[in-house]
Amino acid sequence: MSTPFPTSPIAAPAERSAPARAPAKPAAPRVPLMAQPRVQRVVYPLLVGLVLIALWQGLVTAMELPPYLVPSPLLMLKTLFTDWAALGGSLWVTVKITVLAFAVATVAGVLISFLFVQSKRIETALFPYAVLLQVTPIVAVAPLIIIWVKDPTASMVICAALVALFPIISNTTLGLRSVEPDLQSYFKLNRATRMQTLLRLRIPSALPYFFGGLRISSGLALIGAVVAEFVAGTGGQGAGLAYQILQAGFQLNIPRMFAALLLISLTGVALFALMAWLTRAALGSWHASENSHD
Amino acid sequence: MTPPADSPPLAHATAAPARTPRPTPAVQVLSAEKTYPNGTQALLPVDLTIEEGEFVTLLGPSGCGKSTLLKMVAGLLEPTDGRLQLWHKPVAQLEESGKKMAFVFQSPTLMPWASVQTNVRLPLDLAGVPRQEADGRVSEALALVGLSKFANALPRALSGGMQMRVSIARGLVTQPDLLLMDEPFGALDEITRHKLDADLLDLWRKKKLTVIFVTHSIHEAVFLSSRVVMMAARPGRVVEEFRIDAPYPRTADFMVSPEFSRYAKQLQDSLLRASADTEETAA
Numbered sequence: 001m002s003t004p005f006p007t008s009p010i011a012a013p014a015e016r017s018a019p020a021r022a023p024a025k026p027a028a029p030r031v032p033l034m035a036q037p038r039v040q041r042v043v044y045p046l047l048v049g050l051v052l053i054a055l056w057q058g059l060v061t062a063m064e065l066p067p068y069l070v071p072s073p074l075l076m077l078k079t080l081f082t083d084w085a086a087l088g089g090s091l092w093v094t095v096k097i098t099v100l101a102f103a104v105a106t107v108a109g110v111l112i113s114f115l116f117v118q119s120k121r122i123e124t125a126l127f128p129y130a131v132l133l134q135v136t137p138i139v140a141v142a143p144l145i146i147i148w149v150k151d152p153t154a155s156m157v158i159c160a161a162l163v164a165l166f167p168i169i170s171n172t173t174l175g176l177r178s179v180e181p182d183l184q185s186y187f188k189l190n191r192a193t194r195m196q197t198l199l200r201l202r203i204p205s206a207l208p209y210f211f212g213g214l215r216i217s218s219g220l221a222l223i224g225a226v227v228a229e230f231v232a233g234t235g236g237q238g239a240g241l242a243y244q245i246l247q248a249g250f251q252l253n254i255p256r257m258f259a260a261l262l263l264i265s266l267t268g269v270a271l272f273a274l275m276a277w278l279t280r281a282a283l284g285s286w287h288a289s290e291n292s293h294d
Numbered sequence: 295m296t297p298p299a300d301s302p303p304l305a306h307a308t309a310a311p312a313r314t315p316r317p318t319p320a321v322q323v324l325s326a327e328k329t330y331p332n333g334t335q336a337l338l339p340v341d342l343t344i345e346e347g348e349f350v351t352l353l354g355p356s357g358c359g360k361s362t363l364l365k366m367v368a369g370l371l372e373p374t375d376g377r378l379q380l381w382h383k384p385v386a387q388l389e390e391s392g393k394k395m396a397f398v399f400q401s402p403t404l405m406p407w408a409s410v411q412t413n414v415r416l417p418l419d420l421a422g423v424p425r426q427e428a429d430g431r432v433s434e435a436l437a438l439v440g441l442s443k444f445a446n447a448l449p450r451a452l453s454g455g456m457q458m459r460v461s462i463a464r465g466l467v468t469q470p471d472l473l474l475m476d477e478p479f480g481a482l483d484e485i486t487r488h489k490l491d492a493d494l495l496d497l498w499r500k501k502k503l504t505v506i507f508v509t510h511s512i513h514e515a516v517f518l519s520s521r522v523v524m525m526a527a528r529p530g531r532v533v534e535e536f537r538i539d540a541p542y543p544r545t546a547d548f549m550v551s552p553e554f555s556r557y558a559k560q561l562q563d564s565l566l567r568a569s570a571d572t573e574e575t576a577a
C-alpha cells in the first residue's frame with residue numbers, strides 16, 4: 001500500500017504502426033466468462049487483494065495485535081465510516097489540490113513544449129532548468145513557496161504542479177519531435193504551412209507521448225499534493241488527507257491513519273484509471289499501444 | 295544523356311529512335327550532382343531528359359543514388375551542383391507552369407490516426423480545396439485504386455498492399471502530371487506487387503501521366519518502363535539507358551515472353567558490368 005498508484009512504464013509508446021492488423025472477426029464463439037481476458041484483468045487482482053486482506057484480518061485476530069499497532073481491515077473500514085465527517089472533507093481538499101495542480105501542470109507543460117519545439121536553441125537553453133526543477137526535492141522547496149504565496153490552496157497547487165510538470169514537458173516535446181520523416185517530407189512537398197504541419201501532423205503524432213506523460217503526471221500530482229499538505233498542514237491550514245494522517249499520528253489514532261491512507265491510494269488508482277480511460281478514448285482506434293485487447 | 299567518360303561503350307543502349315514526335319520535356323536533369331558535406335559522392339553529374347508521357351525507371355543496387363536523384367526531381371534534396379527543371383521551370387517554381395507533381399514513398403506514409411478518406415484528402419486540404427469538391431475527387435481517386443469500400447477504414451485495418459493503394463490514391467487525387475515513386479512496392483509480396491504494377495500501368499495510360507519509378511527489381515523495370523535508366527553504386531552514377539519497346543498494354547503474357555527475357559538479360563548484364571567497374575575502382 002506504499003505507492004499510491006501503479007508505476008507505469010516510462011512514456012515512450014510502442015512502435016507507431018503495428019504490423020498486426022485487426023482481422024475481420026468471425027462471429028465470436030462463446031468464451032466462458034472466466035476465460036475472457038477482460039474479466040481476468042479484473043478478477044485476478046481482486047482475488048489477490050481478497051486473499052491478502054483475509055490474511056491480514058486473520059493474522060490480526062489470531063495474534064491479537066492491538067489496534068494502535070496494526071488495525072484490522074474491518075476496523076479500518078469502520079473508522080472510515082465513523083470518521084467520514086472529517087475524512088470526507090479532507091479527501092475533497094486533497095482531490096481539489098491534485099486536480100488543480102494536474103490541470104496547471106498540463107497546460108503549462110504543453111505550452112513549454114510548444115516553446116521548446118520552436119527551435120533547438122530555445123530547448124538547449126531552457127531544458128537544463130526544466131531538469132533542475134525536476135530534481136530539486138519538492139519537500140525542500142515547499143516551505144519557501146508556502147511562505148511566498150499567501151493563499152494556502154494556491155501554494156499547495158503550485159508545489160504539486162511543480163512535481164507533475166516535468167513528465168508532461170519531456171514527453172510532449174519528444175512527441176512533437178517524433179514525426180515520421182517521410183510524412184514530414186510529404187507535408188513539405190505539398191508546401192504545408194507551419195501551422196498546418198503543427199495541427200495536422202505534429203500534434204496528432206505527439207498525442208500518444210502526451211498521454212503517456214499525463215499518466216505519469218497524474219500520480220505525481222497526487223504525491224505533490226500530499227507532500228505539500230504535509231509541509232503546510234503543520235500550520236493547521238487546509239486540512240487535507242496528509243494533515244489527517246499527521247494528526248492521527250500525534251494522537252496514535254492508527255485506524256484513522258490507515259483509513260486516510262486508503263483514501264489516498266484509492267484516489268491515485270482512480271486518477272490512473274481515468275487517465276487510462278482517456279488515453280483509450282483518444283487513441284484507442286488507431287494507436288498500437290492501445291489495441292492489445294483485440 | 296551523356297554517359298560518364300569511363301563507362302563502357304553503349305553497345306546495348308538503343309539510341310532514341312524517332313518515335314512519336316513528343317517534343318515537350320517534362321523533366322530535365324542538367325548535370326545535377328550530389329556530394330555530401332563529408333565528401334561522399336552520392337551522385338556524379340547526371341544528364342537526363344524525360345519527355346511527357348514517358349514511364350522511366352531508375353534501376354540499380356542500393357547506394358546508386360536512384361532515390362537521391364528522385365528526391366532532387368521532387369525538390370526534397372538540392373543538388374550540390376547543376377540544375378533540374380520541370381517543364382522548363384526550376385523545381386521550386388513548378389506551380390507557374392500549371393503542372394503538378396505527386397510523390398509516392400517507399401512506405402505508405404499514411405497518418406495512422408486518420409481514415410483512408412482523410413488521408414487521401416490531405417493534399418487537397420493542405421491546398422485549401424473546398425470540402426465538397428475535395429470529397430468528390432477523393433471518391434474518384436479511391437475508385438481508381440479500387441478502395442471505395444474502405445473510405446472510412448483506418449490504415450491499420452488494411453493490408454500492406456491496400457495501404458500502398460491508399461498512398462497512390464493520395465498521389466493521384468491532385469491530378470498530377472508527374473508521378474514520382476520511390477520503390478513503392480518494395481515491401482510487398484510478389485503477387486501483390488504484380489497486381490499493383492499492372493494497375494499502375496493502367497493508371498499511367500488512362501491518366502497520361504509521366505512517371506519516374508525507382509526500383510531494384512529488373513523484372514519490375516522491364517515490365518513497367520518505356521525506358522530504363524541503369525545506375526551503379528560507389529560512386530552513384532548513371533551508366534546506361536535502355537528503351538523497352540514492347541507495346542502496351544503489357545499483360546502477364548509479356549512477362550513469360552522471350553522478348554521479356556531478352557530485355558531482362560540485357561539489364562542483368564549491364565548491372566554485372568557496372569558492379570565489376572565498381573570493384574575495380576575499389577581495389
